[in-house]
Amino acid sequence: LNLISGADPRTLETICSTLQNQRRIFIECYCSKRDNSVFPAEITVNMLSVQNRESLCFFIRNISSRIKTQEALREAQKELVETAHRAGMAEIATSILHDVGNLLNSVNVSCEMIDQKLTKSTIGTLLQVTDLIKQQDDPVRFFSEDPRGKRIPHLLIEMGQRIQQEQAQLKSETGNLRNKIALIREVIQMQQSYAKAGLFEEEANVEQLVDDAIAIHSRALKQAQIKLNKKYRPVPHIRVAKSKFVHVILNLIKNAEEAVSALPASERRIDVEIFPLENEICVKISDNGVGIDPEDLGRIFTHGFTTKATGHGFGLHSCANMIKEMGGRIEVESAGRGRGASFSVIVPQATKK
Numbered sequence: 535l536n537l538i539s540g541a542d543p544r545t546l547e548t549i550c551s552t553l554q555n556q557r558r559i560f561i562e563c564y565c566s567k568r569d570n571s572v573f574p575a576e577i578t579v580n581m582l583s584v585q586n587r588e589s590l591c592f593f594i595r596n597i598s599s600r601i602k603t604q605e606a607l608r609e610a611q612k613e614l615v616e617t618a619h620r621a622g623m624a625e626i627a628t629s630i631l632h633d634v635g636n637l638l639n640s641v642n643v644s645c646e647m648i649d650q651k652l653t654k655s656t657i658g659t660l661l662q663v664t665d666l667i668k669q670q671d672d673p674v675r676f677f678s679e680d681p682r683g684k685r686i687p688h689l690l691i692e693m694g695q696r697i698q699q700e701q702a703q704l705k706s707e708t709g710n711l712r713n714k715i716a717l718i719r720e721v722i723q724m725q726q727s728y729a730k731a732g733l734f735e736e737e738a739n740v741e742q743l744v745d746d747a748i749a750i751h752s753r754a755l756k757q758a759q760i761k762l763n764k765k766y767r768p769v770p771h772i773r774v775a776k777s778k779f780v781h782v783i784l785n786l787i788k789n790a791e792e793a794v795s796a797l798p799a800s801e802r803r804i805d806v807e808i809f810p811l812e813n814e815i816c817v818k819i820s821d822n823g824v825g826i827d828p829e830d831l832g833r834i835f836t837h838g839f840t841t842k843a844t845g846h847g848f849g850l851h852s853c854a855n856m857i858k859e860m861g862g863r864i865e866v867e868s869a870g871r872g873r874g875a876s877f878s879v880i881v882p883q884a885t886k887k
């Protein structure tokens with residue numbers, strides 16, 4: 535055994551003891567060359583019976599280049615995982631920007647409304663009246679004899695009422711604004727809470743994720759007087775990237791919300807159903823809103839396709855991509871314009887992937 539070039543004595547002992555009950559050994563260790571330089575080796579020892587004599591046959595292979603290749607492969611794999619992670623982060627960031635951007639649009643609308651109300655406010659007229667009073671040397675005569683002065687008490691009463699109305703409108707508009715800002719905070723907080731784990735697929739409770747998305751919309755739904763009905767049947771867990779799944783449900787609810795907004799308040803309805811399919815689960819979001827033209831059905835998932843004045847046509851495209859990544863699909867049905875639409879998010883059950 536001393537023939538083995540420089541192998542560690544413990545390696546030699548292992549070989550000897552293993553050969554007591556095995557005829558073939560395969561071992562990886564470090565060996566040294568004559569010049570004492572060390573190299574990684576793969577040693578194969580075979581016990582052979584040659585002419586009734588037991589003989590040992592050794593192969594020692596220098597595996598430096600194989601180890602180098604393995605290390606390079608490991609590095610490349612690590613880099614690939616990091617790149618995928620960065621790409622995932624970018625995808626999430628884009629979806630957060632989209633969701634928050636949409637909300638910021640409505641914040642802007644509220645701000646403009648407040649601005650308009652303040653510009654047209656009755657307070658301007660009130661200031662004109664007080665200026666007129668200030669200019670009078672004899673205010674008592676002005677109020678009792680001047681036709682303008684005589685009209686002032688009546689005007690003041692009217693202005694008081696108008697200011698009260700304006701104040702109520704401003705209050706309701708700032709309330710809207712506060713709700714929208716709270717919504718932005720919720721979208722960001724929820725995405726942050728999912729951000730670390732949420733990029734990777736993990737086992738998740740569908741109901742919980744759908745309810746998280748609905749909760750984010752609850753204020754807006756209430757404000758828009760939309761009735762949301764839930765019909766959940768028990769389903770197995772799914773395996774998804776949580777933050778992406780919530781982004782999908784958020785977007786489908788938002789589209790449904792926008793689709794019913796033109797209906798009279800008492801008719802606005804969104805149904806959210808969860809039910810099992812064979813090996814899959816389905817989350818179906820239906821509305822009784824504007825519906826989809828048959829010729830548009832095939833292109834609503836295309837990036838940039840929108841029929842809305844302030845739409846981006848990003849929502850459905852990103853949703854379809856994300857669900858596809860999770861091994862699922864989104865199916866759409868609509869009987870045509872004015873006849874509502876339903877979107878089914880179908881993903882594999884956790885164990886069936």
Ligand SMILES: Nc1ncnc2c1ncn2[C@@H]1O[C@H](COP(=O)(O)OP(=O)(O)OP(=O)(O)O)[C@@H](O)[C@H]1O
Binds near residue numbers: 793824
């Ligand atoms: N529930 C729905 N009812 C009717 N039409 C819908 C519905 N959901 C989507 N659509 C149609 O599909 C189009 C694309 O939807 P998508 O969510 O991708 O973009 P968007 O809502 O227009 O803009 P955004 O990027 O801001 O979401 C919409 O403009 C609309 O025409």
Ligand SMILES: [Mg+2]
Binds near residue numbers: 785849
């Ligand atoms: Mg949308």
